[in-house]
Structure formats: C-alpha cells, structure tokens
Amino acid sequence: MEVFLNLRWTILGVILLTFVGLVLILSISLQSILVPHFRDEENRSAVLNVQRVLGLLENERVTLTDAVHTWSSRDESYDYIRTGSSDYIQRNLSDSVLLGLNIDLMAFISLEGGIVHAQIAGGQADSEIDFPAGLREQIKPGDALLRTSDDREPRSGLIATNRGPLLVVSAPLLKSSGEGPTGGTLIIGRYLDAHQLNRISTIVRLPLTILPYSQANLPPEFADAKLAITAENPIAAVSTSETQMAGYALLNDFYGSPAYILQVEQGRTLYRNSQLVLLYLTTAIVMGALLFSVMTFLALDRLVLARIRKLGKEVTQIGAGGDLSARVTVDRRDELTLVSNQINGMLANLQALSNRLVEIQEAERRKIALELHDEIGQLLTGLKLQLDTSTENGAAQKKARDLADDLIQKVRNLSLDLRPTMLDDLGLLPALLWHFDRFTSLTGVKVNFSQNGLADSRFSPEIETTTYRVIQEALTNVARHSGAGDASVRALHRDGVLSIQVEDRGGGFVAETEFTNNRTRGLRGMRERVALVGGSITIDSVPGWGTSILVELPAMAQPVEGSGNDHSVTGG
Template identity: 30%
Template sequence: MKSKKTLFPIGVAFTSLIGVLYATASVILFKNLHQAEERHTRQAVEGVLSAFTQSKKDLSIHIDDWASWNDTYNFVLDRNQDYIDSNLYPAGLLALKLNLVLYVQPSGKIVYGTGFDLNAQKYKSISPALKPHLVPQSPLVRHKTIESGTVGIVNLPEGLILVGAQPILSSEDKGPIRGSLIFGRYLNAGTIATLSKSTRLPLSVRAIDRADLPTDFQAMRNLLSPTNKILVRPIDKNTIAGYALLPDIYGKPAAILRVAIAREIYHQGRTSWYYLTILLAIVAIIFATIIFQLIEKLVASERKWQESEEYRHLVAKASQSIFLVNASTKQIIEANATFENFLGYHSGQLLQLTLFDLVAENQAVVERFILALQVERYFTGEQQYRRQDGILVDVEINANLITRNGKDVFCIIVHDITKRKQIEQQLQHEAFHDSLTGLANRALFMMRLEQALRLQQQQADYSFAVLFLDLDRFKAINDSLGHMLGDRLLIGIAQRLRAQIRTGDTLARLGGDEFAMVLENCSDPTEMIKRIQLALKLPFRLDGNEIFATTSIGAIANTREYRQPEDLLRDADTAMYRAKAGGKARYEVFDTSMRDRVVALFQLETDLRRAIDNQELHLHYQPIVSLVNQKIVGFEALVRWQHPQRGAISPAEFIPIAEETGLIVPIGWWVLQQACLQMQLWQAQFAMNVPFKISVNFSAPQFTQPQVGKQIIQILQATGLDAKSLQLELTESVLMEHPEAIAALMEELNALGVSLALDDFGTGYSSLSYLQRFPINILKLDRSFVCRIGKCYQSWEIVRATIMLARALDMEVVAEGIETLEQLARLRGLKCKFGQGYYFSQPVDSTAAGELLAQQFDRLVEVVSRK
C-alpha cells in the first residue's frame, strides 16, 4: 500500500508532464501549420498579382504599338472610315481580347469609340459611366510627355474593366501629342477564368464599392490598406483565402482579389496531430495499467511498446511519407508504404540506400543538414529527392532526432511540393520573360546587367559588352502589313538572334522592336555585330510576303567606367540612335562625345523653351525682288535666335530640335503673327500701288494642327493684314502628311486670297505630282540649282525646264540664292520674274528692311514728281 502511495504522485506528475507536452506540442504544431499555410497562400497571391501585372504590361504594349502609328496619328484628324474598317473589325478586336477602344482628344472629346462584346462578337455602346474619366485632368487623357501612359482599373456599373492609355504619336514616336488611345478589357468571369487557368489557382475579383459584397470581402475591405497589402484568412475548414487590393487608374483601391486554396497543409497537419493524439493516448493507457509497478518496468514497457507491431502498423499505414535513418551510418532503416510509393521503390529497396543516395544535393549540403539536425534535434526546410527512375522531386521535410532501441535515429516526414514549385517557376518565368518571343524582358535584362557589373568589379580579368538593337522601318512594316504580321516578324527575328548568342550571353526584348544583349567575356563586340547583320540579310517569308529586316545597333565595349545598369542601357541607346541617324543598318560604338552631344542637345532644347518665354527670338527679313526692275515686291520672314550666353544660334541648329520636340508649332504661330503685323505696319507707312507680300515658312506639324485655317484668319484679322498680302511657303513634307485634308485646306486659303508657294522645288521625290494635285501659286527654285548656273549644264537645264513648266501651268517662279550678276542675267534671259539672294540683300532686321523700303519709296516719289 505504501508503495502505491509513493508511486501515485509519480504517476500524477508523469501524467501532468504528458499533458503539458501534449498541449505545448499541439500549440507549436498548429502555429507552424498556420504559418506555413499563410506563407504558402501569400506566395500564391503574389504570383497572381505578378501575372495580373504582366497582363497590364501586355495590354500596354498593344496600346503602344497602335498609338505610335502614323495611321492612328492621322485618324485623330481626318477620322478616315477606312482606318476603322481595316483595323477595328470584329476579328481583330477578338484577337486582341478588347471590350473597349477609344480615341480621345486632349480636351477629352471622343474622336471615335466603341464597345465590343467578345462572346457575341458584336459592337456595343460605350458605358456612360466612363465619361467622368475622360476629362483633361484624367490619367487616361492627360499625358505630360510622349513617354507617359497608364494602365489600371475603372469601376463601371457594368463591371470592373482594365483600361490602358498611351499618347497618340507618329510612327517615329514624335509629337505633338494628338490625343490618347484607350483600350479596355472587362474583368469578367471569362477574363478571370483565363487568369485562373494560367496561374492554376481559383480566383475571384469583386468591386470594392459593391453593396452585395460577400461577407468575407466586406471584412477584408475594412482591413486591407497600403500597409496591409495582402491578408490571409481561412474561409472554412477546407479552404483558405488570400486577399489583395487592386488599384484603379488614380492609384486608389478599386477591387479586392481573392485567391482560394485548398487547406492541404492544414489537413495534413491535423492528420499528424491525430496520430500524435492516438500515440499519447496509448501511452497514457499503458501507463495507467502499470502505474503500480516499478518505474524500471514502466520504462521497459514503454520501450517494448515502441518496438511493438502496433507502433509499426501505425507508421506503416500513415498517409504521409515517413522514413527513419540511422544517425551514425546514415543508412535508411525503415520506411512506410506511402514513402516507397512516392519515390517508386519496391519493398526493401530503400533499405539498401543511405541518406546521401536519396537527397539530390551535393554531399556538403547534406552534411550541413545532418549537423543542424544533430545540434537542434529538429529541422524544417525544402530539399530535392531522387526517385527510383531518376526524376527529381521537390519536397518539404520535417525531421526530428529521436532515440530508438538506444540509438539515435532521424525520423523524417516528407511532403510533396512539386506542383507548388512548378507554379512558382511558371510565375517567375512569366514575370521575367517577354510573352511574345519568350526572350528575357527588360526586368531580367537589367538584373543580368547588374550581375555583370558586380563580376567586373570583383574580377579584374572579367569583361562584357552591351548591344542595343532597334529594327529599321519596323513601323512602316506594321503600317503596311498589319500588327499581326509584325508580331510574327518579331518572333522570327528573335529566333535568328537567339541562334547567334553564345552560352552565358543574355538576349532580351525590351519592348516594341527593341532588343538588347549582354555579351559575357567580350571586349570587342564587332564580331557579334557582323554575325547579327549576316543573319538578318536573308528575307523573312510571311504569308507570301518577302520581308527584309535590318537593324541599327549601338554598342558599349568599355564598360569599366560604369556603376549603374541604367547608365549602360542609356549610352547603348544613344549609340544606336547615332547609328540610325547615319543611314540605318549600321552600328556605332559608344564614346563620351555622344553623351556630350545628347546633353548639349537637351540643354539646347531647354534653352529654346525658355527663349520663347523670354522673347529671345526675333525676325529677319530677306527681300524678294522683281528681276525686271530690281524692285522689292516682298520679304521672306526668317526666325533668328540670340542666345544670352552663346550669341546667335544658326536656324540649322535649333529648327530641327524645335520640329522634333513640337516647339515648332508655337514658334511658327509667333513668326506668322509678327511677320503679318510688321507687313501691315510697312503698308501703312509706304503707300504702294504694286502687290507687296510677306512670305512665311509653314512647317508640317503646324499645318496639321486642328482648325489651321481658322487660326490663320484670326491672325490676319488681329493684325489688320489683307489675306492677299500673305504668302505661305510649304515643303513636300507638309503635303505628304495628309494629302486629302491638306488639299482642302489649301483650297480654303486660296479662296481667301492667301498665296501658296512650294519651297525647295526640285529637291524632293514627287514634286510634279504635287503641282497637279494641289493649288500651288508659286514655285521657289532651290538655291542648289541657281548657284550652279553657268557651271553645270544639268543645273541650267533643270532651271530652264522648271521656269517653262511654271509658265505653262500659270505659276510664278522665285529663284533663291542669287549671288552673282551672271546668275541674274541668265535668269532674266529665261524670263524668270522674281528672285532673292545675297546679290540683292542678306536677311536683315526690321529696321534695316524698313530703310530698304524707304529708299525704294523715295526713288518712286522722285520719279513721280519729275513726271
């Protein structure tokens, strides 16, 4: 009896210890289960967000291809029905998966827009709720630069729609911006199903302001925030969900994304917990039956139970893969049927292997795992196991160091995570590769550049080179053959480029028709460039079309001065543009003088913008003279720039920059207004019986502005100048932009009395067709022909033929660049009526021009008084 009283507190203490251990193990186990489950769910949500971001990038690329297209650029003005019929037909919209297409002016006015039902393949009306998002301040309409654009969600009564907008530019990616091109895709059940299929995860997206939000979405709406971007909550015992906010085009929360995942980790953990409960219950029952026996018999009984067939039966029948390893020899000493089936081994085969045979890692890695397990007595992590057929599988393991039969044994529980790894790898690939060509995208390319820079800093003998490739005339191919064929051409070019690179090199598509390369262990990239040029010499044959593609290449050979990958890409881009400017199908190796030139041009552009505001521009006037009596009959107004630091800057230097940046438009209107005002002042000062005109150069961007005729009339009315005293000089580039619209505008100006002159005649490609098609009054014979009169027979014949042609067409001719008496005499002999050049006067300011008029007026008064 005394013995029983002595053993009783021992039994109570031991039972209490088991209870505490059981409770502690349960808390730790479920805590780890919840953490693993939440981590797995968060990774799934991040993968879906990455796929959603890629969808937005794909939409942005499609918009950019269409927005930087001459046909689109022209359509905003002329609203040509052929453009709609050729590009916005149902099959095309279905291929692009678009529910919305809008062409919007900077004022927010819709030039053209349509909705499209992808299921019915029919056009539909545009949602009226979209109108508040089409105001000038909206991100969809406002574009501060030609590179700006936006992609985001808009919440409409019809549902959530993913919309993107890009500024409408010419095919050379030049302004001015004529408006905004907007594409949209509804995030409906079909779109979400496609995204769910690509990520292999069940998804749902709900608008955040819906009154009928499910209960779990309502709870998340109040909890999600910029600091809590992703939240994970169990829905029920079988499903756990991750939630994330999706922003609208203004950066504000628009919708909630839910990713629902089966709670496999949780259920597998609970199964383990049930087995643990059973084991502890058996231990407690056995202890209760022998509590009145000696402690030594109790320990012996426990050891005997561990070796019993019942213990083996529980492990053998477990649904999880479990195996035991001798801690000393690393030999596998036992494995259940689930583990054998998982790795494809027959009964007993695993017992011939060691842990080193099983884990598909090098020996050093396995030894570090064993050491951590021996020190900490437990280990949780991921490994790769080798199946019996040699296939590698990803597993998550939970390992413990236990004592069995007096020996240390590793008890390892294995969970197959191969599918999860495949999904992660797929999402990772999509995040860093171009969806069209399969090449690395800009993000991965910048990472490889950064790695190359680090290697270069660490290894003195390491070198690399960078190539930036831009296809020549790709926009023209897209415009003539269509975007679908253009995409196939890009795929073909990517395949040929991939065949040229070496192992270790990186080839990427940066976007559009731009490619880039990182050439490992390369100090001279010229050999690779020649291989690329040779590979692209053969034509591409697509749908019966034979297409030749060339590329302009910028290269950086000396990369040791760089520290940032962005600087490398910038300078390679600069070298590429130098190559393209030199005549296409060329390459240039970057040097610092190119960067200096780019910086200088940027500074000149900045100064030019300031010059307009600071009134640094002024006009000079070159007389246009009657060759019969050498009297002034008009002036050509020429803009000049007096820089406060650099002094006079040649128009040949700043006019191209003004045309490229769009500044030529405000400059052109200023020149026209000032010239008209000055001519009106001269006409008021000097009474003239002969027509006296001011000639003003009119640029292509200026002529294609909306309501050009109305603006010219307003300037004439504001300055008080008669329309018959104005002459506009146009070049062939103006006439080539929009021939139909230009012809109508020229007829309108002619009807007002404004004269139209074709400048630099004889230097273009199709001037004779323009003479027939457009209402041109005057031909300005280019100085390149006039200056060679008497020196070159061909030039003389061209001048003679031009004057005869103009006379036959009832046009006047103004010969430019007259510098000698011989040139004047020969032109008189051909009965050319008008001319200008240094022989008469160089361009002078308004004061000097007024003095020339005063002298001529005084002589006229003197002649009249004599009569």
C-alpha cells in the first residue's frame, strides 16, 4: 500500500509541476503577446487623437486662408494700401466684422514694412495699441512674413506672442482680378488661446494643452515627449500614469522652427481592458489547467492506480489464503489486462503444479504404505513366527517376541496413516468409519459422526482423498490444540455438492491471526487441498467457544453395488 501511496503522490506531484509550468508558460506567452499588442493599440490611438487635433488646426488654417483671400484680392483693399483712405476702414472694418469672422487681428502692411492699419478684436483700431509684440518684431523689410511685389500666394504659420500662439495668414494685396503688382501685405490672425483650445477639445472630447517648446522647467511628460519626437517619429505617445496617457506633437512656427508642444490626453481604456483581459484569460487558464490536472489525476487514479491497488490486494489475498483456484479480476483491454492475464496464467500453472504434487504425494504414500505392508510387514510376520516356534522360552526370547509385536503394530499403523487401503478399495464412508474408531482409540476423543448421501456411493479419487485428508487434519487439530473431549463430523451430499463440517467446543483461536502464523501449516494445507479441487473452506473460531470448519466440494456421486443405508455413527 505504501508503494501505491508513493506512486499516487509522485503522479500528483508531476501533475502539479506540469500544471504550474503550463500556467507559467501560458501567462508569460500572454504577457509577451497581448501586452505589446494592447500597448501598440494604445499608442496608435494616441497618435490618431493627435492627428485629429492637428487636422482641426489645419481646418483653422484653411478657414483663415479663405478669409484672407476675401480681403486681400479686392480692389478696395488694393486701393486702400496705396492711398491710405480712411473711408475704407470706416466702411469695411469694425469690431463686429472681426468677431463675425472669428478673427482676433487684421493688419495692413506696406511694402516697406510699415503698419498702415491694425485692427484688434475687442480693442481700438490703432496701429500702436494691443499689437502683439512677437508679431511686431517680425514685421520688417525682408522678413518672410511680408509679401513681396512678386508674391501671389498667401503663407501661414504660428507666431509666438505674449498671449500664446497666434495662427497667422500673410497674403499679398492684389486687385480683384488677382493681378499685381503686390501693393503690400494683409495679415490676419487667430489666437489659439484657452477659448479656442476648449472649443477644439469639445470637438475631439479630449483635453488639450499647448506649452512653448523653449519653456524652462517643462513638466516631466512634456520633457520626455520632447526627447521622443523625431523626424521619423513626429508624434510621440507617453504614459503619464496608470490611468492616463497622452500624445505629443511639435507645432512649428511661421518659419518652420519648433515653437510649441501639443499635448492630447486620453484615458488608458485599452490598458485597463488589457489588464482585465489578461486577468480573465489567466483565471480561465488556471481554472482550465486545474480542471485538466484534476481530471487527469482522477483518470489515472481510476484507470491505473485503483486497478493496480485492486490487483495487489487480490494477489495478497490469494497468497495469504493459498487458494490457487482464485483468479485476479480481468477487465478492460490494455496493458494492465495483459499483466492480469499473465498473473492468472501463473496461478493456473501453480494450481496444475500443486495438483500434480498432491497426486505424486498420494501415489508415493500409497507406494510406501504397500511396501511397508507387503514387504516389511511380511518380513516382520515371518520373524514373529520364527520366534513363536522357537523352543527357547527365556526372558530374552520373550522380550524379542514383544519387540517384534510392537514393531509389527507400528509398521501397520504407519502404513495406515500414510494411505488406508480401504479408501481405495471400499470408498470414503468405510474409510471414515474406520478412521473415527482408530482416532478415538488412539486419542480418547469421541467423534459424533452423521452423514447423508455417502452410503453406496463413490466419488472421484481426488474428492475422496481431499475429504479424508481434511477430516483427518481437522480431527488431529482437535486432539492437539482444542482440549475438547469430543468432536462432531457431519457429511452431506446433495445436488452435486459434498459438504463436510467438523466442530468442537474446545479452546478456539483467532483465525486471522493463526493464518498469518507460519506454524499453522495444517490449516494452510487444508485450504490448498480444497482449493485444488475447486472447493471452498470456511473456518469460524472464537477463543473459548470452539471451532467450526465447513468444507464444500464439487462432487458427482457414482453409485456402487450394495444395500447400505444412510445412517449416523458415534465413534469410539
């Protein structure tokens, strides 16, 4: 049993190690596959959000460009820059016009770089009032912000001002027909202030932040993004926390240099979903692997280990009981079935060998008994006759006669003990009756015998020999161990079964203990003999209450000539 338990624990340990290894491998695989995938999707989402915001900023630029076309390619505007008539301003420019166009600034610049007129939304129409310093610094001859006499197309970009980024469009002032030469430059601008950013943020439903590129003490995430943005990677995605991340892009100024860093924040929904997916998958893997491990162990235990335990138990029982006619259970068709069949084949060979040994033993006993009776018995009888016919009557002669008589009796008893000839000649019932009388005369134990179905019947030699030897051994045990003064023997033959019961009211014993004791060779021999002919034996014994032995043998009666009737006999 300990071997089987160790085997169970070994298999369980292997399954547990396999389970842990499988879970680890699958978890690592999921981490190495799903996490990068979700991270890439998260970064792709951040990039797309930045691109959406950049698209809206581009729409802002296109809108301003359309607006500047309306004012720059117009005869009235062209005449105004050349003449400086104030009527044009009074008729066309007012604060409400700028607000309606969503323009924060409009300025007319001469070819020489002078501010002819500047209009600030919400402010006064004066070239010196509220004009952004960052923009004013760029208005000078030769600056790319101003259009030359040969320019025909507008340009746009960001200008850094003290109020934040200003999106400006610079267009040449031309006639309505689009012909020149260029009369000067018309600049219109729109601040990307908090109001504009909130409007764009409302559209994309994401928070926006713009900080100057050259600002000192940038927040860490802006500083990381500043380093991450390259020409090959113009948009960077940076995780700001476990729940937030942001996409970053550089906003170049009118001259193509980095001016601002755009931040578009978003929740890490994909990240949280990925963690949930990993949790669910890991849980499913663990539960599935655990279920698989449990089912595998139960299947192994049921299909292999339980059958091995059963096989070991049956082999142990056969070895302890000595019943070589018993067979181990054969079920299914697999390797264990082959082992069971081999064990059964071995038991069959052992049974056949035991049968052969019993036959040889009985034949040898019969031969020795005949030799003792026919050879040694006749020699001793002749010696006795010579001593009886001798004329000498001295003490030595008398002692020799007594020794001869004693020797003749001992040889006769030894011959009968080895094999009573009447068992072969007359059958089972006469041999038993003779044995009971002889047993009582030798031991003083009275035998109460009753039978039914044995008179005028013969059985096969194996059955008769087994029955005689079992009763002989049982009565010998009564005389040696029980201490009882009498014993009961009952024999019954019915429906092809010969039942023998031997009882006494002696000291008794513990059957289980006795069978594990090497000294109980008599009981083991009885079991082996009964098993060899396909019978069964039941031994019940209680210390202080006596012993009962019941033997049932398959026996077909063969009638013989005679008129004897069934009867009961009391031996002694």
